[in-house]
Amino acid sequence: MQATSLITAMLLFMSASATxxxxxxxxxxxxxxHITAANLNELINTGHTPVIVDxxxxxxxxxxxxxxxxxxxxxxxxxxADDIDASKDELVVVxxxxxxxxxxxxxxxxxxxxxxxxxLQGHMKEWNKAGLPVETSPQ
Numbered sequence: 001m002q003a004t005s006l007i008t009a010m011l012l013f014m015s016a017s018a019t020x021x022x023x024x025x026x027x028x029x030x031x032x033x034h035i036t037a038a039n040l041n042e043l044i045n046t047g048h049t050p051v052i053v054d055x056x057x058x059x060x061x062x063x064x065x066x067x068x069x070x071x072x073x074x075x076x077x078x079x080x081a082d083d084i085d086a087s088k089d090e091l092v093v094v095x096x097x098x099x100x101x102x103x104x105x106x107x108x109x110x111x112x113x114x115x116x117x118x119x120l121q122g123h124m125k126e127w128n129k130a131g132l133p134v135e136t137s138p139q
Contacts, residue, residue, distance in 0.1 A: 034121040035093055037130050044068060050091035051084060055105035056124070060097065064134035066120070066127060071137075074101040077108035088113045095120035095127075 043049060044067055054065045055074040065071070072080055074096065086092065092114050096102040102119055109117045120127065128134070 033118055035091075035118045036121045037127045037132055040066070040093055040120060041132050050093050051086045052120075053084070053092060053094045053105060053109070054124075055094060055096050055101045060124075062137040064124075064128075064136050066093075066095065066124070067133055067135050069095075069135075072105065074104045077105045078111070081108040081112040081114075084109070084112070084114075086114075089115050091116045091118065093118050093120050095123045098123050098125045 040050075040052070049068050052066050052069040053072050054061050054069040055072055055077060056065075057073060058071070061069075061071045070084070072084070084092070092109055094102050094105045094109060094117060096105070099119075102123060106117050106119065122129070
C-alpha cells in the first residue's frame with residue numbers, strides 16, 4: 001500500500017513539474033532554487049565542486065554528464081538518496097535532461113535532509129548548448 005501511495009505522489013509531482021513554465025533568468029543571475037551552468041562550471045574549475053546529481057537514465061548518463069556528477073536515476077532517488085556521502089548542509093546540484101525528473105530527485109534529497117538543493121538552470125540541455133565540458137562513462 002505504501003508503494004502505491006509513493007508512486008502516486010511521484011506521478012502527481014512529475015505532472016505538476018512538467019506544467020510549470022521554465023525559468024527565464026539571465027545567464028548571470030540565479031534564484032535560491034537554481035544555479036546557472038556558468039556558475040556551476042566555475043565552481044568545478046576552481047576546485048569548489050558541489051555534490052552534483054544526475055537523475056537521468058544510465059544510457060543518458062554514460063553518453064555524457066556534468067563533470068564529477070554522480071548517477072542516481074530518478075526512479076531510485078527515494079530509495080537511494082541516503083547513499084550520497086555528503087554533509088546535509090552542503091550544496092547539492094540536481095539535473096536531468098530538461099527538468100521534470102530532477103523534481104523527483106530534489107524531493108528525495110530534501111526528504112533525506114539535504115538543505116541546499118538547487119536545480120541546474122536549463123538542465124543538461126543548456127549545459128550542452130553552452131558547450132561546457134562533459135564526461136562520459138563506459139557502457
